[in-house]
Amino acid sequence: MAWMQMSDDCKIKFLELKEKRTYRFIVFKINKDDEIVQIDKIGNSEETTYDDFTSYLPYDECRFAVYDFDFTTEDNCQKRKIFFIGWFPDASTPRNKMLYASSKDSIKTALDGIEVDLLVTEPNEMSLDIMKERAL
Numbered sequence: 602m603a604w605m606q607m608s609d610d611c612k613i614k615f616l617e618l619k620e621k622r623t624y625r626f627i628v629f630k631i632n633k634d635d636e637i638v639q640i641d642k643i644g645n646s647e648e649t650t651y652d653d654f655t656s657y658l659p660y661d662e663c664r665f666a667v668y669d670f671d672f673t674t675e676d677n678c679q680k681r682k683i684f685f686i687g688w689f690p691d692a693s694t695p696r697n698k699m700l701y702a703s704s705k706d707s708i709k710t711a712l713d714g715i716e717v718d719l720l721v722t723e724p725n726e727m728s729l730d731i732m733k734e735r736a737l
Contacts, residue, residue, distance in 0.1 A: 610640060611627075615627060624634055624649075626644045628643070628658065631701065633700070641664060642657040651683075654668060660690060661693055672732075680702045682736040684715075684731070684732065687720040689701060689721070719735060
C-alpha cells in the first residue's frame with residue numbers, strides 16, 4: 602500500500618462536508634508530479650445535483666470522491682450517509698489504476714467518517730438506486 606499525502610485543503614473541505622454539510626460532494630485527484638492528493642471538483646449542497654457530480658468524473662482517469670447522500674427509508678425516515686467512491690473507469694491506463702488502487706486505503710483512512718465504500722468502473726454502477734441500496 603502506498604501512503605499518499607493529502608493536502609490540508611482536502612481534509613478541511615471534507616470536515617466541512619461532514620460536519621457543516623457545506624458541500625454535496627468533493628472529487629479528489631492525485632497530482633502525479635508530487636503525488637499529493639488534491640481537490641479536483643467541489644459541489645455546493647444547495648445547488649448541486651447527482652448528475653452534476655457524476656459529470657465531473659472523467660471518462661478516462663481515476664478519481665476518488667466523497668458524496669453526502671440524503672435518502673428516505675421505507676418507514677419515511679430521513680437519513681444521510683457519506684460515501685467514499687473509487688472511480689476506476691475501464692478507459693483509464695493500467696498505470697493510473699495502479700496508482701489509485703495502491704492509494705485507496707490511505708486516502709480513505711485520512712477521511713474519518715466514511716460510512717459506505719463503493720468502487721465503480723462506470724456510472725451505472727453508482728446509480729441513485731444502487732447508492733440507496735448500499736446506504737440501507
